[in-house]
Amino acid sequence: MIIKENLSKSVAALTLNRAESLNALNRPLIHSLQTHLKDLENDQNIMAIVLKSSISKAFCAGGDIIEVCQDIRHNKVSEAHQFFKEEYGLHILLRGMKTPVIAVAEGFSIGGGLGLLNSCAYRIVTETSQVSMPEALIGFFPDVGASNYLSASEFGLFLGLSSQRIKAADILLCNLADYYIPSQSIKELLNFLSTVASENFTQLLQQKLKYLDQKENLKPGPLTENKKFIREVCSAKNIENFDKQLHLYKGEDPWILKAIENFNYSSKHSLKFIFKQLKQKRDWLGNAKKLFDKEYKMATYFVKHPDLLEGVRALLEDKDKKPSWKEKSYQQIVISEEIFN
Template sequence: MTSKTVVFELLPTESGHLIGQITLSAEKSLNALSLEMIRQIAPQLAAWRDDARVACVLLRGAGEKAFCAGGDVVAMHAAIRAGDFALTDAFFGEEYALDYAIHTYPKPILAWGHGIVMGGGLGLMAGASHRVVTERSRIAMPEITIGLYPDVGASWFLNRLPGRLGLYLGLTGASFNAADALYVDLADFALPSSARDQVFAGLGALSWQGWGEADKAVLGNYLRDQMRQHALELPASPIRSHFDAIRSLMDYESVDEMVAAICSYNGADDWLRAGAQKLAAGSPTSIRLVLAAQQRARQLSLAQVFEMELNLSRQCCRHPDFAEGVRALLVDKDNAPHWSPATLAEVTPDYIDAFFYAP
């Protein structure tokens, strides 16, 4: 079963079961997730969930550059400019339903998070039962740069990181690597990218049981064994080495003070400096949304978080910064967004509160 943007395959196993393989196949856009792709993946996942022959799902990206670089925000920009909010509402609603289905899937899902894993790509990977990164994984939630906020369930999973780290990653859009992902529990296994085909081939020889929890254990034991066989020296973890510095930068009561502390960094560390620069150039509305979303999500279930984010994202489409941020970064590429409101001081609590209500 094949389309231009997603390829579905059923792979046989020696135990008589099947592995459902989903390949995001939009290499030119770094496998960015479109509404068309979502509408193919969601029903196929549901069908495989109810198919007793399918023991495991393998989710991967085509090519060597990216698992998935995020949602197709360029298409969202075009829809917003055309006033087609039915399309943007459908995109976010169906994307979050897909992410939730992955988080709650009763069978093992192996997500091969090689290369770029950003935004909507991390939304796909975060909920998988078995998340693999490689020496070339580059992960981020960079929505601050396009006038959005870390969505796709990030209000839930970033909230679970220690020391306000999730808030820092949301505010700065900081990029992190495989060692970081393992350190903060956003990945489970690290394998060399060169071992991919061998690892995938080995799935067919496993003793699948046809029962979700048992098969999750089968897959986990296999991937742990693969890690032992393929010694992988990962690059150092910036998050681990900067953890105390991040705690210090975030140790304030208000987001205004956090922003001032982060943006005043003038040291020699490239990673911290890059985060400060992204934050300084980011949308003031997004800055306040990052904090407000994580604060409100603390007492919510995962399903409630997705419901909250759906309201937020629908409202972002109806406010100026999202379309303007995409225009500046990805459409006109002038990197000169005109944010509205233009300063953090102008973004009032009442303005932010309105984002949490359905349009």
């Protein structure tokens, strides 16, 4: 599941290799990644770790939520809880590492895949990169650190509620990556890492990344093109008002129209929760341990709600795209502030 190789005496590469599931993180893959990261962190010769995918189509499709739902259906709720505990533990490890991890996120980074990218020290996207947090479509919530990195962006609320995909220009606009390096230059970066001297390593690495970075050549994406409308929608004081403002759209931009389609499909319970999750700044957002403790609390809350099983069934298992959500209106939904405190 993980291919480990030494690019040089001072740089190692870990390649996600669960291609059949687009590198979706199940517990064995999480365990393997944690073990390799800990071993490399303890190796005094290793100055940096490259994290990449064995396939160009996807960096990581997120947590394996189908396996989680299978556990829930078989009354193995403790196993479902354990999955989230271990997944979030991986992110606490990544964020606390002294050895920097360089993520090369070609292709899709979905849900927990975007979280994986954002827990790394250096975050690289290419012309093939696409990211999204589509949890509302399956009756869940944006986790793996999204409480922090989505609430920190002026567009994060819109992304969390619309489940819409964005590409390199908008990924960088939302501060969800640091560098745009065309795919043809990734090999040059890896060759550099295989030969760079360990002396002044960090300085040389940063200089190379800056040299290869082509973000100035990117054309603005749909977030920039629609920022006036998005800002108006996101100024809403509650989910009901957000819903109303969103549906006032009179334009023809297919990206916005798809965002509205996604929103209309989504679990109203998830939408109301996500609005509360991302709209308010919270004092625990800047502390990794507290952040993932809170998100674990949120995840166990969602495990008990029927929309998660139904959402996964409709979109990922039966794929009929006809979910029967528990609540049909926002007024039926009560979400306690205690969950966030």
